[in-house]
Amino acid sequence: MWGRNDLALARDPSTRFLPGLLAVLVYLAALAAVGGLTAQGFVSDWDRRLAGSLTIQIPPTLNTGDDASRAASAERRDAVLRLLKVTPGIADARPIPEADSAALLEPWLGPELVRTLPLPLLVDVRLAQSQPLDRESLAERLENAAPGTTLDDHARWLADAQALARSVAVTGLVVIALVSMAAVLAVVFAVRTGLGVHRNEIEVLHLIGAPDRFIARQFQRHTGRLAAVGGVIGSILAIITVIALRWTATDTTAVTGPAGFATLIASIDFGLRDWLAVIALPVAATVISTLTARASVMLSLARLP
Amino acid sequence: MSFFRHGVRPRSGRAEKERGASSQVVRFENVFMRYDGGPVILRDVSFELEPGSFHFLTGGSGAGKSTLLRLMYLGARPVSGNIRLFDRDISGIRRAERPAMRRRVGVVFQDFRLIPHLSALDNVALPLRIAGTREALIREHVPELLAWVGLSGHLDALPATLSGGQQQRIAIARAVIGRPNLLLADEPTGNVDDRIAIRLLYLFEELNKMGTTVLIATHNESLVKRFDHPRLHLEGARLSRVQMPSAAAPARPGNAAARPA
Ligand SMILES: Nc1ncnc2c1ncn2[C@@H]1O[C@H](COP(=O)(O)OP(=O)(O)OP(=O)(O)O)[C@@H](O)[C@H]1O
Ligand SMILES: [Mg+2]
Numbered sequence: 001m002w003g004r005n006d007l008a009l010a011r012d013p014s015t016r017f018l019p020g021l022l023a024v025l026v027y028l029a030a031l032a033a034v035g036g037l038t039a040q041g042f043v044s045d046w047d048r049r050l051a052g053s054l055t056i057q058i059p060p061t062l063n064t065g066d067d068a069s070r071a072a073s074a075e076r077r078d079a080v081l082r083l084l085k086v087t088p089g090i091a092d093a094r095p096i097p098e099a100d101s102a103a104l105l106e107p108w109l110g111p112e113l114v115r116t117l118p119l120p121l122l123v124d125v126r127l128a129q130s131q132p133l134d135r136e137s138l139a140e141r142l143e144n145a146a147p148g149t150t151l152d153d154h155a156r157w158l159a160d161a162q163a164l165a166r167s168v169a170v171t172g173l174v175v176i177a178l179v180s181m182a183a184v185l186a187v188v189f190a191v192r193t194g195l196g197v198h199r200n201e202i203e204v205l206h207l208i209g210a211p212d213r214f215i216a217r218q219f220q221r222h223t224g225r226l227a228a229v230g231g232v233i234g235s236i237l238a239i240i241t242v243i244a245l246r247w248t249a250t251d252t253t254a255v256t257g258p259a260g261f262a263t264l265i266a267s268i269d270f271g272l273r274d275w276l277a278v279i280a281l282p283v284a285a286t287v288i289s290t291l292t293a294r295a296s297v298m299l300s301l302a303r304l305p
Numbered sequence: 306m307s308f309f310r311h312g313v314r315p316r317s318g319r320a321e322k323e324r325g326a327s328s329q330v331v332r333f334e335n336v337f338m339r340y341d342g343g344p345v346i347l348r349d350v351s352f353e354l355e356p357g358s359f360h361f362l363t364g365g366s367g368a369g370k371s372t373l374l375r376l377m378y379l380g381a382r383p384v385s386g387n388i389r390l391f392d393r394d395i396s397g398i399r400r401a402e403r404p405a406m407r408r409r410v411g412v413v414f415q416d417f418r419l420i421p422h423l424s425a426l427d428n429v430a431l432p433l434r435i436a437g438t439r440e441a442l443i444r445e446h447v448p449e450l451l452a453w454v455g456l457s458g459h460l461d462a463l464p465a466t467l468s469g470g471q472q473q474r475i476a477i478a479r480a481v482i483g484r485p486n487l488l489l490a491d492e493p494t495g496n497v498d499d500r501i502a503i504r505l506l507y508l509f510e511e512l513n514k515m516g517t518t519v520l521i522a523t524h525n526e527s528l529v530k531r532f533d534h535p536r537l538h539l540e541g542a543r544l545s546r547v548q549m550p551s552a553a554a555p556a557r558p559g560n561a562a563a564r565p566a
Contacts, residue, residue, distance in 0.1 A: 204418045207380060208479070209408030210435045211401075302400070 014193035015226055021186050022230030022289070023237070026281050029179045030238030033277040036172025039165040041271070046161060050154045054125040056080060056093075059148040060118035076146040077121050083145050084125060089133030096122040180288060187227070187292040191219055195300050202301075216297040220290045227289035231282025239278055328392045329353040330487050330518040331377055333544075336386030338372055346372050348542040350386070354487075354520060359513045361529045362522040363547075364539030370522040371415055373539065374489045377520075378412045379403055391486065408436060411485035411517075413493045417476040419464040425451060425475050426460040432483040450478050453508070455501065469496040477505060481512050488512060490521045494528060506532055 058076055061069045077095060084093040101122050102114045109117065127133055135151065142149040195202065202215055331354040338347035346369040354360060364370050375381045376388055379395060388395045391409060398406060411432075419428050429451060430443045448460055454474040464472050473496045480488060488509065494502035506521075506528065513519045520537075523529060529536060536547040 200418075201420050204420060205431070205435075206404070207378060207407060207412065207414075207418070208432055208435065209404045209406075209410075210431075211404040214435055 012194050012197055014197060015190045015222065018186065018190055018223065018226040018289075019230035019233070022183060022227050022285050023234035025179045025183050026231045026234030026285050027238050027241075028234075029176045030235055030278050030281050031241065032172040032175035032179075033281065034238070034242055034274050036169040037273050037277060039168035039172075043158075043162050043165040046158060050158055052127050052129070053154070054127065055152045055154070056084075056123040056125055056142065057150045057152065058121040058123070058146050059150075060120055073121060076149075077123070079145040080123060080142060080149060083141055084123070087133070087138055087141075089128050089131040090125055091128040092126040094124045094126075096124055180284075183227075183285060183288055184292045187223055187289045188296045191223065191293050191296040192300065194219060195297065206304075212298055212301040215301060216294045219297045220294040223293035224286050224290035228282060228286040231285035234285075235278050235282050242274075328356070329389065330356050330358075330391060331520075332387075332389040333376075334387040334389075336376070336388060337384045338369070338376065338381070339384055340372075345542050347376075347383070347539075347544070350544045352537060352544055352546070354518050356486075356518055357513065357516055359510070359519045359534045360521070361532075361534055361536045362520055362539065363524070363526075363529060363536055364522075366524070368539040369542065370539055371491050373544070374412070374491050374520070374522060377487070377489055378410050379407060404435075408432065408483065409486040411480035411483060411488045413473075413476050413480045413488075413490040415491035415495075415522075417464070417472050419472060419475055419479075421464055424461045424463060425456055425467070428464065428475055429478045429482055431479060436483060447478075447482065450482055451475075454478050454505065470498075470501065473497060474501070474505070477508070481508065484512065484515065485517060488517050488519045490519070492523055493521060494523065494525055499527070502528055503531070 058073075058080055061072045061076075081093055081095065084090050098119065098121070101119055105119070106114050135153070139151050142151065205215055331352075333350050333352050336347055336350045337345065338350075339345045350373070362370050362373065372381070376383055377390065379390070379398070382396070390398075390406065393406075420431070423431070426447055430447050433443050433447070448457065451457060451460060454477060456471060456474055456478075459467060459471060462471075464475065467475070473493065477490070477493055480490065490509065493509075494505055497505065502525065509519050509521065510532075538545050538547045
């Protein structure tokens with residue numbers, strides 16, 4: 001009882017709004033954090049999957065359909081594969097079956113066109129981790145073996161995706177920074193009001209020899225407690241929100257098939273990092289509020305004569 | 306009065322007292338005081354309080370008794386003149402040093418100044434808690450002292466639920482619980498009957514015997530007459546020593562008998 005309540009701040013209406021406000025702020029911060037982490041997760045996932053790979057595209061010969069061109073294509077492919085096999089830095093090269101590439105294009109071109117159009121041959125290449133690959137010379141030698149062959153390391157696409165994910169993450173950080181600022185301002189306001197309300201008691205405490213830090217301790221404890229309560233509530237609401245979003249998203253995918261947004265949400269993997277963030281936020285809110293209350297009281301009291 | 310004997314005092318002032326036996330607890334030199342735009346309340350006031358001394362401070366209403374005490378507990382600054390407290394010029398005391406200085410001074414405020422939402426016990430415990438005294442000691446000594454001033458049945462009462470005299474006794478208990486080096490009591494018996502007033506004076510004398518310098522501002526002439534202590538009198542903004550039977554001597558046991566002033 002003692003030490004927490006000696007100024008009876010708990011009954012002070014000036015701090016009554018703090019738990020609710022901090023719940024909202026922590027809720028927003030938690031969603032921002034989960035959003036940012038998810039975006040980051042996508043990128044590093046793609047990065048991991050794509051960084052060690054290349055796609056080589058061998059253009060089809062012009063006159064299609066006949067056996068001669070088919071044989072020419074196969075020969076070009078074999079030449080490329082032979083070349084890849086002896087190139088240092090390549091772990092594995094696997095031609096993608098024509099049926100697979102056709103299936104990839106079918107939704108866009110339609111089954112008819114896919115069957116009649118000459119499709120490029122694709123080779124999926126996995127790079128060796130132990131040895132670097134000299135892309136320049138490989139590209140040159142591929143051109144010699146099968147003119148028109150291109151080498152795609154997904155760099156451009158990955159860079160775009162990364163830029164997007166980074167802006168999502170930065171937005172998340174900005175939201176968290178703004179939310180922290182709002183929390184600091186709210187605590188400063190509450191503490192200033194409390195100091196005004198308790199002006200007389202504080203004067204008495206000073207007169208009987210209480211140092212500023214004794215008075216600050218009353219405020220920081222009380223504020224910290226309110227922030228902890230609000231923070232935990234906000235965090236729990238954020239967890240419920242994410243789980244609910246995932247659940248509804250999974251539900252709709254089951255019914256309507258892949259839809260961009262729903263797939264994205266359904267793939268939010270609420271992992272260890274997200275849990276840490278969601279647990280860290282109320283702790284951070286408590287620490288920030290406690291320190292702000294202390295600094296605010298100390299500065300205000302230092303200004304007294 | 307074991308709450309004194311067992312040494313509740315968190316930081317013993319005894320060493321300081323012995324070391325500074327020749328020095329003054331309070332020393333005023335040509336002090337002038339007036340509040341902003343008001344009349345002069347203290348004019349050229351000089352006096353000193355020797356360690357272990359016991360004084361009454363008398364004077365009519367509005368004479369400036371509370372003001373004089375306020376200067377001593379660093380609640381106001383003089384317009385001019387020097388004030389030394391525990392051998393330190395108070396104009397040289399930095400804000401950060403003030404709390405430690407004030408903890409050596411126990412004050413019974415004329416208007417009590419209790420913390421309204423704290424119980425009697427918690428109000429009295431405040432100085433000890435500020436000084437970081439162990440809770441077990443607080444639990445032992447505070448109820449004991451409150452019992453001595455006749456409030457054993459009101460430990461958990463809020464000040465507003467108590468009579469003026471009861472509140473006053475809480476204020477007194479809060480002022481003496483830390484065994485201060487200097488006790489300033491502003492009209493400490495103004496709200497109690499004579500029997501309790503005498504009992505409270507004994508409490509101050511007990512504290513005084515243990516080395517605390519005591520200054521009591523009062524209107525109560527019969528009390529001043531009953532207890533044989535020198536008197537400082539304020540009138541016309543000037544301070545005078547009315548009577549000095551045994552200069553600087555602490556009240557001796559047994560000399561509390563009635564004696565004409
Ligand atoms: N805070 C203040 N601001 C301005 N004037 C004050 C203040 N406190 C006291 N005074 C004035 O100083 C004069 C002395 O007041 P003080 O309280 O020291 O008298 P007192 O001797 O304690 O009187 P009483 O016996 O009635 O308590 C009064 O005229 C009062 O109006
Ligand atoms: Mg007065």
